[in-house]
Amino acid sequence: MKYKAVFIDVDGTLLTDDLKISEGTKDIIKRLHAENILIVIVTGRSPSSSLYYYKELGLINNPIVCLNGALVIKNDTILHEKVIQKEDCLIILNEAWNFKINISLYHHYDRFTEQMDDWIKQEIAITNTTVKQRSFAELLESNFNPNKILCMGDPEEISQFEDH
Secondary structure, three states, X not given: OOOOEEEEOHHHHHOOOOOOOOHHHHHHHHHHXXXXXXXXXXXXXXXXXXXXXXXXXXXXXOOEEEXXXXXXXXXXXXXXXXXXXXXXXXXXXXXHOOOOOEEEEEEOOEEEEOOOOHHHHHHHHHHOOOOEEOOHHHHHHOOOOOOEEEEEOOHHHHHHHHHO
C-alpha cells in the first residue's frame, strides 16, 4: 500500500528530547517527500514556532496545521481558520481569574499574555518564539479573536480549573 500523506506531530514525535530532529527522521522524511508523499506537520504550536522545522526538512511548499487545527497555512496563505468568539473568550478569561494560571492568546503568528512568568519563559525557551505582553481587555475591544487559548500552571491548579 502506497501512502499519500504522512501527518507528524512536533513535540514528542518529530523532535527529540533536546528539541532537534534526528538525522534518521530527516532521512526518512526526505525519502518520503522525494516519493511525492505529502508530509504535513500537525501541532499545537503557532506557525512562528513550527515553520523553522518545515524549512529544515525542505517542506516549505506543504501545508502546516497549527494551533491544534485552528489554523492551516501554506506558503503564508491561510487555507483554514477557526477563531474563538469574543463572548466565549471572555467567559474563559473571567473563570480563569479565580485560579493561579497563566493564559496566552494566540492569533496567527502572534502570542499574547498579560503576565510574563516562569511558565511563559519556559514556553519561550521550548518554542524559540517571542510573546507580546498586552492587556487582554484591550485586545478583545479591538475585534481581536484568538485562534487558541493556552492555560498553563501547576497540574493541580489546571485540574481544578478544568473541573470548574
